[in-house]
Amino acid sequence: MKTISQxxxxxxxxxxLLFCAGFFGKSWASAFPQHQExxxxxxxxxxxxxxxxxxxxxxxxxxPSSLILFGSGILSMLIGFFRRTYNAGKRLMDIVTSVIxxxxxxxxxxxxxxxxxxxxxGPIFYTQIRAGxxxxxxxxxxxxxxxxxxxxxxxxxxxxxxxxxITPIGRFLRKSRIDEIPQFVNVIKGDMSVIGPxxxxxxxxxxxxxxxxxYPKRLSVKPGITGLAQxxxxxxxxxxxxxKKVKYDLLxxxxxxxxxxxxxxxxxxxxxxxxxxxx
Numbered sequence: 001m002k003t004i005s006q007x008x009x010x011x012x013x014x015x016x017l018l019f020c021a022g023f024f025g026k027s028w029a030s031a032f033p034q035h036q037e038x039x040x041x042x043x044x045x046x047x048x049x050x051x052x053x054x055x056x057x058x059x060x061x062x063x064p065s066s067l068i069l070f071g072s073g074i075l076s077m078l079i080g081f082f083r084r085t086y087n088a089g090k091r092l093m094d095i096v097t098s099v100i101x102x103x104x105x106x107x108x109x110x111x112x113x114x115x116x117x118x119x120x121x122g123p124i125f126y127t128q129i130r131a132g133x134x135x136x137x138x139x140x141x142x143x144x145x146x147x148x149x150x151x152x153x154x155x156x157x158x159x160x161x162x163x164x165x166i167t168p169i170g171r172f173l174r175k176s177r178i179d180e181i182p183q184f185v186n187v188i189k190g191d192m193s194v195i196g197p198x199x200x201x202x203x204x205x206x207x208x209x210x211x212x213x214x215y216p217k218r219l220s221v222k223p224g225i226t227g228l229a230q231x232x233x234x235x236x237x238x239x240x241x242x243x244k245k246v247k248y249d250l251l252x253x254x255x256x257x258x259x260x261x262x263x264x265x266x267x268x269x270x271x272x273x274x275x276x277x278x279x
Contacts, residue, residue, distance in 0.1 A: 086256070086257060086258065089258065090193065090258075090261070091193075093194070093261075094187050094188075094193050094194050095187070095188060097184075097187075097194050098184035098185075098187040098188045098194065099188065101181070101184050102181075102184050102185075105181055108178070108181075109181060109182075112143055112169075112173065112178060112181075113143075115169045116143060116144055116167075116169060116170075119167055119168055119169045120144075120147065120148075120167040120168075120169070120170075121148060122144060122147070122148035123144060123148075124143065124144060125141055125142065125143060125144060125182060126141075126142045126143065126144040126145070126146070127139050127140065127141055127142075128140050128142070128201065129201065129202060130199035130200060130201060130202070130223065131199060131200055131201070131202045131205045131219060131223075132191055132192070132199060132219070132222065132223055133219060133220070133221060133222045133223070134219060134220075135219055137202060138186070138191040138192075138199075139191075140183060140186055140191075140192075140199060141182035141183055141185055141186060142179050142180065142182055142183065143173055143178065143179040143181065143182060144167075144170070144179075145166055145167060145169075145170030145171070145173050145174050145179050146163075146165045146166055146167065146170060147165055147166075147167060150165040151165075176272055177226075177268075177271065177272050180225050180226075183225045184225070187225065191222075191223075192222055192223050192224060192225065193221075193222040193223070193224045193225075194224060194225055194226070194261075194265075195224045195225070195226055195227055195252075195261045195264050195265070196221055196222050196223050196224025196227055196252070197218040197221065197223055197224065197227050197229065197249035197252070197253075198223060198224065198227055198229070198230060199223035205219075208239075208242055211239055212239075212242060212243055212246055214246055214250060215242075215246055217246075217249075217250055217253070218246060218249045218250070218253075220253060221253055221256070226264060226265070226268045226271075227248070227249065227252060227264065228248045228249065228251060228252040228260075228264055229244075229245040229248035229249055229252075230268070230271065231264055231267035231268055231270070231271055232248055232267075233245050233248055252264075
């Protein structure tokens, strides 16, 4: 009896295990396809996300403000590069031009020196203190066109039309700008450039900067033998003339480049031949 009872118990346990296995097997079998379908849908959604993002990025256009900022940065870099290149090239051209000019014009300089000595008493050359770049004063060289001690009784004054202090040969030298030839020495020394705002006497600079706020800006570059104001504007007679000259000088500082310099040089020949603006 004991053996039969044990057999019945073992058979009941086995039957229960088989029933449970069959039930849960059917449950997993019915549930598995739905689970697979859910995973496939989720995978499909996930796979679509990068494609949507990529499609949006491919159609994305930069904003105008970003383009403007990027363009201004590139432009600033280019301007800085060309300005450095221009400054180095300008200095080289100043030296070469000055040396060639002094060699070619040396016979004329000898003739002018002889005429000065024959027509008036005093030295051939005239030196004067002028304000240069960054307020650095320097001694400028010119052929003497006025009588000795011309400002002894008057003090520093501007030249005027038919100034009786000017010598007979000096009037021609000033009108033809030949009196400026010795300033090529100043260019070689580095005090001046061939092209730039004309240097003024410190006493006049201190007076004019009170009346013209932008006047000191002229001293941000080297002064020149000729300049934009000299080829487009007449000689200074009044404070209004000085204001116009300052506008030309600041325009040159803003637009200075090799092409601008070339245009000024060509116009300088016209000024020399016609005596435009001479005093």
